[in-house]
Amino acid sequence: MKNKNLIAIYDYTREEQTRLLDLAEEFEREPVQNILNGYVVATLFFEPSTRTRLSFESAANRLGARVIGFTDSASSSVKKGESLKDTILTVSNYADIIVMRHPRDGSARYASEVSPVPIINAGDGANQHPTQTLLDMYSIRKTQGTLENLQVAFVGDLKYGRTVHSLTMALTNYKTTFHLVSPGELKLPSYVKTHIKEKDLKYHQYTNMDEAIRKADILYMTRIQKERFSDPIEYERVKNAYILNKELLENAKENMKVLHPLPRVNEISEEVDANPMAYYFRQAENGVYIRQALLASILGVK
Amino acid sequence: MEKTRKELKVSAIENGTVIDHIPAKNVFQVIRILNLDECQEQILFGTNLESKKYGTKGIIKVSNRFFESEELNKIALAAPTASIIEIRNFQVIKKMQVEVPGTITKVVKCVNPNCITNNEQVITRFRVVDKIDIKLQCMYCEKMTEKSNMVFL
Numbered sequence: 001m002k003n004k005n006l007i008a009i010y011d012y013t014r015e016e017q018t019r020l021l022d023l024a025e026e027f028e029r030e031p032v033q034n035i036l037n038g039y040v041v042a043t044l045f046f047e048p049s050t051r052t053r054l055s056f057e058s059a060a061n062r063l064g065a066r067v068i069g070f071t072d073s074a075s076s077s078v079k080k081g082e083s084l085k086d087t088i089l090t091v092s093n094y095a096d097i098i099v100m101r102h103p104r105d106g107s108a109r110y111a112s113e114v115s116p117v118p119i120i121n122a123g124d125g126a127n128q129h130p131t132q133t134l135l136d137m138y139s140i141r142k143t144q145g146t147l148e149n150l151q152v153a154f155v156g157d158l159k160y161g162r163t164v165h166s167l168t169m170a171l172t173n174y175k176t177t178f179h180l181v182s183p184g185e186l187k188l189p190s191y192v193k194t195h196i197k198e199k200d201l202k203y204h205q206y207t208n209m210d211e212a213i214r215k216a217d218i219l220y221m222t223r224i225q226k227e228r229f230s231d232p233i234e235y236e237r238v239k240n241a242y243i244l245n246k247e248l249l250e251n252a253k254e255n256m257k258v259l260h261p262l263p264r265v266n267e268i269s270e271e272v273d274a275n276p277m278a279y280y281f282r283q284a285e286n287g288v289y290i291r292q293a294l295l296a297s298i299l300g301v302k
Numbered sequence: 303m304e305k306t307r308k309e310l311k312v313s314a315i316e317n318g319t320v321i322d323h324i325p326a327k328n329v330f331q332v333i334r335i336l337n338l339d340e341c342q343e344q345i346l347f348g349t350n351l352e353s354k355k356y357g358t359k360g361i362i363k364v365s366n367r368f369f370e371s372e373e374l375n376k377i378a379l380a381a382p383t384a385s386i387i388e389i390r391n392f393q394v395i396k397k398m399q400v401e402v403p404g405t406i407t408k409v410v411k412c413v414n415p416n417c418i419t420n421n422e423q424v425i426t427r428f429r430v431v432d433k434i435d436i437k438l439q440c441m442y443c444e445k446m447t448e449k450s451n452m453v454f455l
């Protein structure tokens with residue numbers, strides 16, 4: 001996978017994804033390794049995303065690489081009107097690999113076409129965020145021992161949530177059964193469902209959580225955003241209908257784990273945090289191992 | 303009699319390509335897609351002409367130019383009904399219909415206002431996912447541009 005860009009999750013084959021997950025496991029066992037000594041990683045955040053940036057920088061630091069970059073474009077030459085192409089070409093003189101987050105859809109694909117060094121997409125607008133998908137897959141495999149034949153429930157905003165779309169598509173390679181819980185106006189788009197149908201997999205749709213929770217091996221919660229609703233009253237009603245609490249978890253399977261891409265608002269009440277089924281903070285930790293695996297394999301040292 | 307012969311002389315070409323049955327409103331579009339505004343050869347074109355089949359039509363005749371089918375297929379989005387006639391020595395030697403290609407470069411604008419191609423100087427590229435209803439998937443933002451919201455560049 002040396003020099004291979006990661007722009008969308010499907011850029012990597014199932015075998016390559018497995019290799020990354022295996023490598024991430026190795027970094028979880030031994031997180032500090034001085035294998036990227038002398039390498040420079042650029043983190044270009046044209047829009048702020050503290051969580052993702054810190055995770056990448058932590059990954060780079062634990063492998064001995066140096067990190068350069070900016071945290072939002074307001075303080076950089078981008079604000080003076082520099083084109084994305086010029087920024088990428090300039091930075092590629094200083095770095096061996098570029099991690100970028102950008103508010104425009106398709107920006108990462110374009111950057112990978114002009115860049116002489118490999119690009120990792122850390123989010124391009126509403127389009128792709130493949131490292132999130134990989135860390136979700138890692139968390140699922142780690143907690144269930146496999147990615148095959150699982151019952152996965154997604155709850156909340158399934159229409160606009162790109163993490164849900166990418167993970168759903170990635171899981172269609174693993175004979176997943178999908179349980180889709182959302183208000184009618186935020187259902188999974190048909191183009192994503194098409195991918196499920198093409199692989200002859202099953203999906204079930206619900207408007208309330210109970211039944212899906214009973215069946216699930218993985219309960220993937222998402223945030224419902226206010227700006228998706230034209231009617232504020234409707235938002236309040238919907239928001240409160242999809243809150244996970246301790247009582248709801250009483251009917252869950254023993255092996256079930258709760259995932260969430262974070263940050264959460266109120267969709268998981270804090271009383272759940274202490275429950276052994278709550279996995280979302282560990283999930284965020286797993287992001288560092290996945291990003292170590294990516295940096296090491298794309299830079300060709302693993 | 304003299305007049306008719308003169309007209310024939312103007313409209314017939316000795317060698318070259320005739321693009322017929324172009325939707326009348328898209329003649330200039332086709333000229334632009336094929337870069338004919340930079341062509342040095344004799345070019346004749348007409349639009350809002352009578353057509354038995356389509357009501358009105360446009361036609362373009364380019365002397366001494368023969369196009370690769372790849373190049374001609376670029377006009378398929380603007381002129382899906384177009385027929386191509388190659389002429390040598392005043393004789394029709396080849397007739398064909400345009401065909402929608404698998405990928406479209408540079409011709410159409412992406413429908414997504416937040417797409418990088420609408421915000422930086424990036425040449426648009428699309429995968430054609432439906433050749434009949436014309437659905438184009440942007441190779442950058444992955445959004446679908448359909449016939450109803452297609453804007454030519």
Ligand SMILES: [Zn+2]
Nearest residue numbers: 412417440443
């Ligand atoms: Zn686009």
